[in-house]
Amino acid sequence: MARAGSGIFGRWAAGLLGAVLGGIALLLLLDRAFPPDLxxxxxxxRVVVDREGRTLSALPAxxxxxxxxxxxxxxxxxxxxxxxxxxxxxxxxxxxxxxxxxxxxxxxxxxxxxxxxxxxxxxxxxxxxxxxxxxxxxxxxxxxxxxxxxxxxxxxxxxxxxxxxxxxxxxxxxxxxxxxxxxxxxxxxxxxxxxxxxxxxxxxxxxxxxxxxxxxxxxxxxxxxxxxxxxxxxxxxxxxxxxxEGMPDARRRMPGLAPHLSRQVAREVSGDVLRTTLDSGLQRAMEGIAREAMAGLPERGSLAIVVADLRTREARAVVGGEWLAEGRAGALDLTRAVRSPGSALKPLLYAMAFDRGLARPGSVMEDLPRLFGDWAPENFARGFSGRVTAASALRQSLNLPAVALMEALGPIRFASAMKRLGAPPRMPPGAGAALPLALGGAGVTLRELVGVIAAIGDGGRGGALRVLPGGAPFEGEAVVRAPAADAVAAILTQGFPGGGPEGVAWKTGTSWGGRDALAVGFDARHAAGVWVGRPDGTPIPGATGRSLALPVLARVFAALPMAPRAVEGTVAARAAGSAPVDGLRLLFPPSGAVIDEGAVTIRAAGGRRPFTFLVDGVPFASGGARREAGWVPPGPGFYRVTVLDADGGAVSAAVRVRGGE
Known part of the structure; x- marks a missing residue:
């Protein structure tokens, strides 16, 4: 009986096992034949988040x-x-x-x-x-x-x-x-x-x-x-x-910060949650600044802002325009639009010229009418300043000295440097690199332009801006050596017109006909750029980078954590490996002075040797290590006396020489 019982149990267990295996096989067949629709x-x-994982935008299915x-x-x-x-x-x-x-x-x-x-x-x-x-x-x-x-x-x-x-x-x-x-x-x-x-x-x-x-x-x-x-x-x-706890009484709007960049990232990157390098708080602040600024622009005028970390080249805020705004081409990301930079590329030009020994901040240059082949460039204000230092020419954004430097440097070499900086210049059809590059004669985007100015603020290290995290830490390529970049940074570090944050280096640019108004700048931690114009390329009468874009740039830096650059004298001294020097001052004559005919001793203080003395833009004495020089006015009248130091610092005084009684 035991054997019969065990046999029956064995057959039952085998049958059960067969049924289980058969059921599993059937489920597998059904699963393969009728897979679930996922x-x-x-x-x-998609959800786009900032560098800390905070939500920037949600994009619907x-x-x-x-x-x-x-x-x-x-x-x-x-x-x-x-x-x-x-x-x-x-x-x-x-x-x-x-x-x-x-x-x-x-x-x-x-x-x-x-x-x-x-x-x-x-x-x-x-x-x-x-x-x-x-x-x-x-x-x-x-x-x-x-x-x-x-x-x-x-x-x-x-x-x-x-x-x-x-x-x-x-x-x-x-x-x-x-x-x-x-x-x-x-x-x-x-x-x-x-x-x-x-x-x-x-x-x-x-x-x-x-x-x-x-x-x-x-x-x-x-x-x-x-x-x-x-x-x-x-x-x-x-x-x-x-x-x-209470109930929500209304449905909230879905988050929509950085709408242009969010959609760019969604097109280019796979995944459900997309991380960027942006800072959501800073992005919100920049969008607020942009909205307020656009409210005062002419019809169809728009604006774009880019803020980046100076050392890592990671974008922290990107405002591509007013999202979907009727009449402002709101669907276009104007930070990626190719536009003329005007004079905003001059800092790179001067840095390359300084690096190659073609000039230094204190070099005297001529801002006088001149033909370059059959081209006769003019300054924005139509006039000429005569003899000026390279530092003054850059600060005043004079065109003739810039074109002369481009001729000496070579436009092909300049265009190559732009490519290495991640800003390849877009030339007019059929045109190659030429002297007008000095004045904005090629197209770049605002993101690229901010990358160029960041290189000047970061010791000459070049590299394109990044909007996605990850990858190797930014090292950059040395496009110009640090002393040359520091010299340009020192020249551009100046106060904003009408007040604003101190310790910011800035430069403006205006394209032909007022089609593009730009301002770019950097402090010790950030680089930023502002573009103002009409997306369709039609001009805004009277628009300049100084009048439209620079006030917005001042607001951008006022909203950033304070990180002022050192004042000019300190930067120059650090580059030279010496202790800081006092700022250059003109002791005599003071501005507005009325002096008699005869020999006059011009005296300077502070600054760094050697010194150059000019009257009405024309050098009349090189004092070398001396801080004074004798000048004999040629006759009664009004004159402008200027002293330059080795770092390109300049101080001037307007004086009147009266005739004998």
Whole structure:
């Protein structure tokens, strides 16, 4: 008998094993023949975040649905605990279908003659969210099969991801990330226990539990989730506060900072959450500055701003224009538009000239009419300043000295340096690098221009701006040597007209006809640029970089953390390896002085030797190490006396020489 019994048991066990294996084989065949449709889970919007992970922009899924992806590992633990307690207490123990819950639902249905509880697990709910169907028994059977498939294919984390991403939150909102942004105005990572409970409750009846329309119903549903068995245990004071917490009374706008850059990144980078190098607080401040400035611009005028970290070349704020503004080409990213830089490239030209020994800050140059082949460039103000130092010529943005330096340096060499800086010059059709490059005769973008000016502020290290984090730390290529770059930085470090932050080096640019007004600058930590103009390229009458763009640049640096550069004398002394020197001063004659005919001794103080003395722009004496020089006025009249030092510092005084009695 024992042998017969053991034989029967063996046959029974073998049969059971065969049935199990057959069932598994059938499930595998069905799974392969009828795979779940995951397209809704894969057709999602994108979230763009700043360097610290703070939300900049949310971009909707196709069709305008706010379906933003999120996984269980990205939400607070109390949200998952509330969800499991409210919807599927045995979630972690069943394979997708809960026989106990289904049996209870069937019994209640049979006894009451109607559906009392659905018996759906979170896995079955996820299946229904992926493939919505009519609510009937056939659909329930399909959902049960799909639930097992989802558990098999995605595991518990994948099932939670599907629910958290697809759960309806009212209107065109789907998922807890979109719900948190729309109802609370904060990322889902930072929702409170009460807010998490509302996100769990709303999907049960998303239109009748919308908190902005049905506040009391939403409150009751939320509090039911909070008090459900298995919900996170809270201290009594926190529990009372959570139950009393108010309902959102309106749906908030989705975050939309840096809209142009966000869409650029979404086109170029894969992933659900896209990290950038921006700073959300600074981006918000720059967009505010831009809005206020654009309110005062002429019709169709627009504005763009770029702020970058000087050392890493990472963009911290990018304002591409007024997003979708009618008449301002609001869909275009004007930080990437190719425009003429005007005189804003002159700092690079002078740095290269200083680096190659073609000039130094104190070199005397001629700002006088001259032909370069058949081209006769003029200054913006149409006049000429005579003999000036290179430092003064750069500060005044004089054109003739710049073109002369370009001729000596070579436009091809200059264009090559621009390419190495990540700013390849776009020439007119059929044209090559030529002398007009000195005055903006090629196109660059504002982002590229900020990269060029950053190289001047960073000791000559060149490199394009970056908007995406990661990769090797920025090292840069030495386009010019540090002493030359520092000399130009010292020349450009001056106060803003009308006041503003101190210790900022800046330069303006104006393209032909007032089509582009630019200002770029840097302090010890940041580089920034502002473009003002009309996107369609039509001129703004009277527009200049100094009048339109520079005041905005002053506001940009006023909004940045203070990081002033050293004053000119200190920078020059550091470059020379010596102690700082006093600022150059003219002791005699003072400005406005009236002096008699005869010999006059001009005296200077401070500054760095050697010194050059000029009257009306014409040198008359090189004092060398001496701080004074004798001058005999040629006759009565008005004169301008100037003293220059070795660093290009210049001080002047207007005097009148009166005739004999």
């Amino acid at each position: 397209s809704r889970l894969e057709t999602v919007g 196709p069709g305008g649905v706010w379906r933003l992806p999120v996984g269980a590992e990205e939400v607070p633990p109390h949200l998952v605990e509330l969800l499991v307690a409210a919807e599927d207490r045995r979630f972690w123990r069943h394979p997708g279908v809960d026989p106990i819950a289904l049996g209870r639902a069937a019994f209640q249905w049979a006894r009451a003659g109607r559906v009392v509880s659905g018996g759906s697990t979170l896995s079955m709910q996820a299946a229904r969210l992926l493939e919505p169907r009519p609510r009937n028994l056939r659909s329930k059977a399909i959902e049960a099969f799909r639930a097992v498939q989802l558990e098999w294919r995605l595991g518990k984390p994948g099932v939670l991801r599907a629910w958290l991403t697809l759960a309806p939150m009212g209107g065109n909102l789907e998922g807890v990330r979109a719900g948190a942004l729309a109802w609370f105005g904060r990322p889902v990572e930072r929702v409170s226990v009460a807010e998490a409970a509302l996100l769990v409750a709303v999907p049960r009846r998303p239109e009748t539990l919308r908190p902005d329309r049905h506040a009391e119903a939403a409150r009751a549903a939320r509090n039911a989730v909070l008090t459900r068995r298995g919900a996170p245990a809270l201290p009594e004071a926190e529990r009372v506060a959570a139950l009393a």
